[in-house]
Amino acid sequence: MDLIDDGPAPQGNQPEYTVSELSGAVKRVIEGEFGLVRVRGEVGRxxxxxxxxxYFDLKDDxxxxxxxxxxxxxxxxxxxxxxxxxxxxxxRMTTFPGQSKYQLIVEDVAPAGAGALMAxxxxxxxxLQAEGLFDPARKKPIPYLPRVIGVVTSPSGAVIRDILHRLRDRFPRHVLIWPVAVQGQDCAAQVAAAIRxxxxxxxxxxxxxxxxxIVARGGGSLEDLxxxxxEVVVRAxxxxxIPLISAVGHETDATLIDHAADxxxxxxxxxxxxxxxxxxxxLAALDALGARLTRGIGQGLILRRQRLRDLSRALPRVETLVSTPRQRLDAAGLRLGAGLGLAVARKHRDYDRVAGRLQPAALRGLVARQADQVAVKGERLRRAILLRLERRGERLEALAARLAPALARMLGDAGRKVADGRRDLARLAERLEAAPRQQLARLADRLEALDRTRVTLGYHETLKRGYAVVRGDGAVVTSKAGAEKAAALEIEFRDGRLLVGGRAGKRTKGEGESGQGSLF
Known part of the structure; x- marks a missing residue:
């Protein structure tokens, strides 16, 4: 007999899946079983x-x-x-079909106890200490009396009020406040930005x-601080x-900014x-020093007066000092008359000897020579003055030639600026005139939108869609039990209200077997 091969043998009733179908099924199973989980582990890459x-890894051993x-x-x-x-x-757990792996979508991360945070x-x-950021040699001295104090803290806490109150009591200074968040995710970036x-x-x-x-914050837990x-705060x-004072937390709290601060x-x-x-x-110390200075000056004056008196006793008398010079003066006075007579006689002889040589012709020759010299120098002076005036005139004409174009340019620029200013003023006037109308139009549109919102959110629009409001004894009834307890019911429809008398829905004696009540 011949065997006929009709293809691969059937594989039974097992269904066939595509890759996407199988990946989707696995994804649904994992997400359904592990909707929200908390996983403890060590952070890897x-x-x-x-x-x-x-992206990171959670691992254990x-x-x-x-x-x-x-x-x-x-x-x-x-x-x-x-x-x-x-x-x-x-x-929550999910899968990543692109790489055939499962992964955890992390919404929050918390340290596994205070020990992990401390480690x-x-x-x-x-x-940071190995980099030298905590080196005492880097720290700067705090000024004794600063003119301006910068404070980095929250503007709404008790910390800034305590600082301002203490500064006001001790020595009022000019304070600049840089508001920051002192807790949470934005705290570090805002504090570092404030310092810089x-x-x-x-x-x-x-x-x-x-x-x-001053970087300040009140006390709190390790997570709050x-x-x-x-690292960004410590480096800043x-x-x-500027010298920096760290005042984060109370005395028992310790943060890294404390080590980096001055x-x-x-x-x-x-x-x-x-x-x-x-x-x-x-002020008290200044008054005390002033008093000491006053006492010191007074005591110094007393000591110097006493010293002056002591020294004056050792000096000789004035009459003794001037007696010898006085005698020399008297002797010189006695010799002065004879000396003056001899001097006058000597001068007369010298004059007579010189006067013999002074003749009128010699004087006229000297005057003529001096007159010639004066004429020559006058001519030279006249030519020099004319030359200088000529040069100054040429320079003045050159400056005048340059001044006319410059003045024309200045006038042209001024005219253009005036024209530009008028155009700008006209545009501003148009904008100023149109601004009220535009503002009123915007406010009207907003008022109309708010009114439409009010109408849309009102319950009367709900009544128009077939709903009704049931009130029992004046209050809105939302349950069957409340309706049974009410003495009278009022039903509000879209087009009016209907009053229903009696206790609706309750069975009374004398009713039929069907238990149907009457509405009045």
Whole structure:
């Protein structure tokens, strides 16, 4: 017999699935069984692409689960996972058919107890300390009496009120407040931006540059203060060129910004006390120093008067000092008369000897020679003056030639600016005239929209669609029991109200076997 091959043998009743059908079935099973789960494990590989999503692994000693948080979920996380952290992740299980794997969509991440947070804090502290950010040599001295104080804190808490109250009591100063969030996901970025913003203020500008900064927050748990342990805040505090006082939490609370700041205050109130001295104490000290100065000056004068008296006793008498010079003066006076006579006689002889040589002809020759010299110098002076006047005239003509075009250009520019100003003024006038009409039109449209919304949301529109409102004894009835208890019922329809008397729906004695009641 010949055997005929008709193709592969049948495989029974087992159904055939496509790849997509099988992947979808697996996806539905996993998502149905694990709608919302909490998974505890150690964070492995962490990836942060430019899309803003967060990809990481959760692992223990025997298995690994891929986890992903979308951009919006990452923004709401109080603590972001870092490699090596032990966390509890909350989310839902799903599959990724493109790679035939299952994964956890994480909505929130919390450290697995305070121990994990402390371990991560110590690790970050050691890394930043190794970079030298906590080195005491980097710290700057706090000014004794700052003119301007910058405060980085929440504007609505009790902290800023305590700081301002303490500054007002001790020594009022000019305070600049940079409002920030002191808790939550935005805390670290806003605090770092505030510190860098204060440092970016230029001295002598319209906004005064602070002489000292205070970063303050009230007490709280380790999770509440975690924003001040972020690396971006620590680096901003270490890079600050303005001296910075950290006043985060109470005395027992410790954050990394305390180590990077130039000075740590146990409380926000203590930070204000460290920033300024007590004005009354300074005034008292100034008064005491003034009194000491007055007493010192008076005592010095007394001592110098006594010293002067002591020295005057050692000096010789005035008559003794001037007696010898007086005798020399008298002797010189006696010789003066004879000396003057001899001097006059000597001068007469010298005059007679010189007068013999002074003849009129010699004087006339000298006068003529001097006159010739004066004439020559006068001619030279006249020519010099004429030459200078000629040069000044040429220069004046050149300047006049340059001045005319410049004046024409200035007049042309002024005319154009006036024309431009008139056009701008006309446009502004048109806009000013049209602005009220446009504003009234917008307000009218908004009022009309609100009225339509009021009508749409009212219950009368619901009545038009076939519904009714039942009231019992004046109140709205929403249940059968309430209707049975009411003495009278009122039903409101779209076009009016209907009053129903008696206790509706209740069986009374004397009714038929059917138990039907009467409505009045």
């Amino acid at each position: 962490v990836s942060r692409p430019s899309s803003g999503h967060l 025997r298995a690994v689960i891929a986890a992903v948080s979308w951009k919006g979920q990452v923004a709401r996380m109080q603590v972001r996972p870092e490699e090596g952290m032990e966390v509890v992740a909350t989310g 991560m804090l110590e690790k970050r502290k050691a890394a 913003g204060f440092n970016a203020i230029e001295p002598g500008g319209p906004i005064p540059r602070p002489d000292v900064l 975690w924003g001040f342990n972020e 505090a270490a890079e600050s060129r 000075l740590r205050a146990p409380t926000p109130t203590a930070a204000a006390e460290l920033a300024v001295p007590v004005r009354l104490e300074l």
